[in-house]
């Protein structure tokens with residue numbers, strides 16, 4: 043099987059994880075690429091399912107071993123990275139990695155795998171909608187919300203660096219659009 047990769051990126055709160063979860067539920071050929079992160083797990087998050095949670099020392103040891111396809115310090119001094127071993131695990135399983143990462147990380151991984159990658163930028167309808175979604179998700183403090191919104195303004199300017207832009211105004215419509223892009227890319231119906 044050809045080693046393809048799908049990269050979904052967006053500012054925090056745009057809805058990429060929601061769309062990715064819906065795709066994973068209907069397209070068994072896709073597998074979620076579990077990132078490594080030094081952030082604290084949220085309630086209900088599971089090590090080895092949502093993230094490989096690591097201490098900063100463990101993460102740095104992985105950097106020293108050149109274990110990452112990409113990594114970034116994304117928020118609040120916390121590192122997030124895509125492990126090469128995770129991509130290999132998914133390809134070995136005859137599946138396609140679905141990589142849900144921040145904009146800078148997506149630009150570097152696109153550079154690395156450009157010949158086999160489909161990159162999709164999920165665009166929120168507005169910054170106000172982004173603020174509302176992050177507030178309603180209930181995961182952020184005022185400080186982390188401000189940090190994510192400030193970064194979103196910058197990230198939105200990179201939308202055109204990606205293969206496709208999908209506006210997530212109505213979830214179902216955005217999901218169907220992404221599903222069609224992925225199906226066309228993988229040549230499956």
Ligand SMILES: Nc1ncnc2c1ncn2[C@@H]1O[C@H](COP(=O)(O)OP(=O)(O)OP(=O)(O)O)[C@@H](O)[C@H]1O
Nearest residue numbers: 053054055056057058059060175179210211212213
């Ligand atoms: N089209 C939509 N309309 C309204 N709410 C939405 C829509 N899409 C997603 N949401 C909600 O917005 C919130 C943020 O979505 P989600 O967690 O998927 O964003 P994200 O881009 O993955 O964020 P992060 O990068 O922080 O992980 C969630 O509570 C989700 O249910």
Ligand SMILES: Nc1nc2c(ncn2[C@@H]2O[C@H](COP(=O)(O)O)[C@@H](O)[C@H]2O)c(=O)[nH]1
Nearest residue numbers: 054077113114116122123124142143144147
């Ligand atoms: N560059 C990378 N960014 C990643 C990776 N895994 C997740 N992320 C992005 O981090 C933010 C914050 O996530 P949260 O779970 O704390 O809300 C979000 O934009 C993720 O997409 C990664 O491996 N590399």
